[in-house]
Amino acid sequence: MIHRILALALKSGVATVRYPRQPPILTEEFRGFLVFDPTKCVGCGACTRVCPANAMNLEIRGNEIVVEYFAGRCILCHLCFYACPFGALVATTSFDRTTTNFEDLFDRVAHEGAACPSCGSIHATKRLIQFVDLVLKSEGIEIEDRLRLCPECRRIEALRALNAFRIGMEREGVEHGVE
Amino acid sequence: MLSMALSRRSIWVFHLNTGSCNGCDIEILDALTPVHDVERLGIKLVASPRHADVALLTGPVTVKTLPMVVRALRAMPRPRAVLAIGACACGGGIWHYSYPHLGGFENLRKLLDSMGIVIDVVGYVPGCPARPEAIIDGIIKLVTRKEGGSR
Amino acid sequence: MGSAARVLETLVSSGIDRSRIEVLDDRTLLVEVPRNELRNVVATLRRLGARPRTMAACDDRSRDGVYRLLYVYAFDDLGTTTILSVALDPRKPVAPTVIDVDPALDWYELEAWDLMGIEFEGRKLRRLILPEDWPSNLHPLRKDVSIEEMKKLYKPLATWRGLEIGADSVALIPVGPYHPALHEPELFVLYLRGEKVVDIDYLGFMVHRGIEKLAESMTYDKVPFIAERICGICGYAHSVAYCQAVEHALRIEVPDRARYIRTLLLEVERIHSHLLWIGVACHLLGFDTGFMHTWRIREKVMVLAEKLTGSRKMYGINIVGGVRMDIDSDKLSYAEKVIEELRREVPRLISATISVPQVRKRLSGTGILEKSDATRYAVVGPTARGSGVPIDVRKDHPYAAYGELSFRVPTYSEGDNMARTMVRVEELEESFSIVEQTIDALRKVGGWIANEEYEIVPGRLGIGSVEAPRGEDIHVLITDRTTPYRWRVRAPTYQNLPALRAMLRDCDLADAPLTIASIDPCFSCTDRILILDLRTGGVTIRSVRKVVGG
Structure with missing residues (x-):
């Protein structure tokens, strides 16, 4: 029995990787932590919708919109990396977010919020609106005023317009108005 | 820094699973077995919290384990150090919205504070599961902090 | 004649009304059973040789105004699943108990009561899953209970709740919740x-x-990401089972390449899990040399998994309809190389561990589970195959690419710890061969890796089953528009744990930890004993050695 075990030990040799003195056994395929690039983020919130663990959060704080990556909750699925249209989340093979300070686990970007011209509530980031304008301009689409409204006001505005349209139709005596 | 932290005395760790899925637990075992062999750094797994310098806490702290977790942490000698390993222990992980747990070590710490159980140093090792290398890093950082901090 | 048609005929000839049976597909039957006939139907199914797979309680009040119990049975020799559906009163759901005709369903009834609030007539009910101080009429899985509400209503206790005392001159030994060797708090x-x-x-x-x-x-x-995190050792099997349940419910065709990738990863996971188990078993026997060597070899499998999927354990590549990452030929060659190494290393390891006389002695003849008990408790996986019950989901109810691969199902009839160990050792060999076959197939099979064109139809029922390293995982799923309406997970250990009662009867205390570990990787030495003195109510804690040794 002893000779078998000794033979096994001799054949297998030294298996230990002397991390941290030696580099770790890390393949390039490893899905590591994400690096958040604040210069590229526009605060669209696509990442927060796909994240299964809610490690990506979008929060309105005062007149700022904060995008937050909580590495402590991240399950390293990289769904946000595939979802981000701006490449603001970079996939790395880094595994070391170890810390003794809880706050170090958060990466935050505060975006300037755009206020709704009608009700004044913060509903999107200025950068996102600038980006949308840019896209619309390049497509040659005219930017209407109601695009600036928050979703709630836009809904009310749309209903109001619809209603005005219907009343107008009724006055003109059209029988089958828009419902 | 590494040699300073580790040469002074060996660190005994106690493993405390608070409802984890076993992913981080097998990575802790992995760190103890030949390929990573943390015993070369003097880190040893012990059977009782009374012998432990560091508690390796995994899992989101489920309500059923809570009384036992509190008991085990209370049994540790001061200065108490806890290493929260994995996404569950750091921030509740994918479960954080669910009902039968506290959602990670931060909430447990608040509860312990209210009971008068002081945790002196806390380390966080995020990852799902946390890699053995990250766990080694975590213990080293924690011990550096513990030795350097006021005692 | 399809296998479903044959089962249908058998059921009709044994007295079940034809009009109540619906054929869902050629492998699945749905039987509508009135409440008062449930016990008879269950007894009939058991008599016909059906094996209980799972039971799911559903709150269908918002769909058709009732609570529903779904009993899932399998005819393994025909590869057919039969689902019994029992509707219960929405105001006061009460079902007759079936544990006297089918003892394997004990826990399922307790769980249905605990989580869904369904009462069972003719048996004693107790809490199984939720803590003792959980509010008595708060049942988490009911649709009218929200997570926020539960968080408000229940504040966890941070103080110790004592054990209940049920025996007098018998000594109680708690094993767990925290103990020297690893793993779950149990x-x-x-x-x-x-x-x-x-x-x-x-x-x-x-x-x-x-x-x-x-x-x-x-x-x-x-x-799939939560499903994977049910278990950190056989999580991928759960995520495949979930995806298959959705695919079954929504009739989604999975591309060939995705099926092979899933098979490859399932087998990589099995290799890692069985090696882990052999290591832990050695550790429990006090044979740490074996433990260390097994884990040294297992590390190669972990690196392989990382190379193939990007993560050491939580592979995270399953989506409904296929997989989300392809495996290229470089990775396949790497996998081939690792399997070659394992083929060399594992026999060497086995000859240095399992064949050691002391290890053999500890394993042979301990923790015996007779075949009759194995069928009575409806155990699954290596536990069943070690007791001479040749069931294996991969063969009986083929999924992924297993129908196109050739492999053996090792079965031993002794029913002791040795038999269960040998089943796992031989399964390792089979897994190597399956991995090699899938690598060959993946080199030839091209095409898409996911089918993302599917329509979600609410109210469909699907079943997904996978042979995880420890036995059969089965997921029952009912669809809703954007989220699952009800998802019932049954892990193999749920089925195997109650059988411990039979395995541990009259066994020595020293063999108990190993026997407990033999159904599921891990349980360790007891480190203290609690002697309860009913006359004084005092509790003494002594070391085991003092009490047992002298």
């Missing part, structure tokens, strides 16, 4: 007379994280 109570175990109680479910409720608030594509 509490076994062994009742001893002298050194012999007379009974065992399981007071576990400490890892209950509300997965099924949580999934009801998540979209279909996010759930």
Whole structure:
């Protein structure tokens, strides 16, 4: 029995990787932590919708919109990396977010919020609106005023317009108005 | 820094699973077995919290384990150090919205504070599961902090 | 004639009304059973040789105004699943108990009561999963209970709740919740007379994280990530089982390449899990040399998994309809190389561990589970195959690419710890061969890796089953528009744990940890004993050695 075990030990040799003195056994395929690039983020919130663990959060704080990556909750699925249209989340093979300070686990970007011209509530980031304008301009689409409204006001505005349209139709005596 | 932290005395760790899925637990075992062999750094797994310098806490702290977790942490000698390993222990992980747990070590710490159980140093090792290398890093950082901090 | 048609004929000839039976597909039957006939139908199915797979309680009040119990049975020799559906009164759901005709369903009834509030007539009910101080009329899985409400209503206790005392001159040994060797916080109570175990109680479910409720608030594509985190050792099997349940419900065709990738990863996971188990078993026997060498070899499998999927354990590449990452030829060659190494290393390891006389002696003849008990408790996986019950989902109900691969199902009839060990050792060999076959197939099979063109139809029922390393995982799923309506997970250990009562009867205390570990990787040495003195109510804690040794 002893000779078998000794033979096994001799054949297998030294298996230990002397991390941290030696580099770790890390393949390039490893899905590591994400690096958040604040210069590229526009605060669209696509990442927060796909994240299964809610490690990506979008929060309105005062007149700022904060995008937050909580590495402590991240399950390293990289769904946000595939979802981000701006490449603001970079996939790395880094595994070391170890810390003794809880706050170090958060990466935050505060975006300037755009206020709704009608009700004044913060509903999107200025950068996102600038980006949308840019896209619309390049497509040659005219930017209407109601695009600036928050979703709630836009809904009310749309209903109001619809209603005005219907009343107008009724006055003109059209029988089958828009419902 | 590494040699300073580790040469002074060996660190005994106690493993405390608070409802984890076993992913981080097998990575802790992995760190103890030949390929990573943390015993070369003097880190040893012990059977009782009374012998432990560091508690390796995994899992989101489920309500059923809570009384036992509190008991085990209370049994540790001061200065108490806890290493929260994995996404569950750091921030509740994918479960954080669910009902039968506290959602990670931060909430447990608040509860312990209210009971008068002081945790002196806390380390966080995020990852799902946390890699053995990250766990080694975590213990080293924690011990550096513990030795350097006021005692 | 399809296998479903044959089962249909058998059921009709044994007295079940033809009009109540619906054929869902050629492998699945749905039988509508009135409440008062349930016991007879269950007894009939058991008599015909059906094996209980799972039971799911559903709150269907918002769909058709009733509570519903779904009993899932399998005719393994025909590869057919039969689902019994019982509708219960929405105001006061009461079902007749079936545990006297089918003892394997004991826990399912307790769980249905605990989580869904369904009462069972003719048996004693107790809490199984939720803590003792949980509010008595708050049942988490009911649709009218929200997670926020539960968080408000229940504040966890941070102080120790004592054990309940049920025996007098018998010594109780708690195993767990925390103990020197690793793994989950679980509490076994062994009742001893002298050194012999007379009974065992399981007071576990400490890892209950509300997965099924949580999934009801998540979209279909996010759930595989939770499913994977049910277990950190055989998680991928759960995620495949979930995806298959959705695919079965929505009739989604999975591309060939995705099926092979899933098979490859399932087998990589099996290799890692079986090696892990052999290591832990050696550790429990006090043979740490074996433990260390096994884990040294296992590390190669972990690196392989990382190379193939990007993560050492939580592979995270499953989506409904296929997989989300392809495996290229470089990775396949790497996998081939690792399997070659393992083929060399594993026999060497086995000859240096399992064939050591002391290890053989400890394993042989301990923790015997007779074949009759194995069928009575409907155990699954290596536990069943070690007791001469040749069931294996991969063969009986083929999924992924297993129908196109050739492999053997190792079966031993002794039923002891040695038999269960040998089943796992031989399965390792089979897994190597399956991995090689899938690598060859993946080199030839091209095409898409996911089918993302599917329509979600609410109200469909699907079943997904996978042979995980420890036995059969089965998921029952009912669809809703954007999220699962009900998702019932049954892991193999749920089925195997109650059988411990039979395995540990009259076994020595020293063999108990290994026997407990033999159904599921891990359980360690007891480190202290609690002697309860009923006359004074005092509790003494002594070391085991003092009590047992002298």
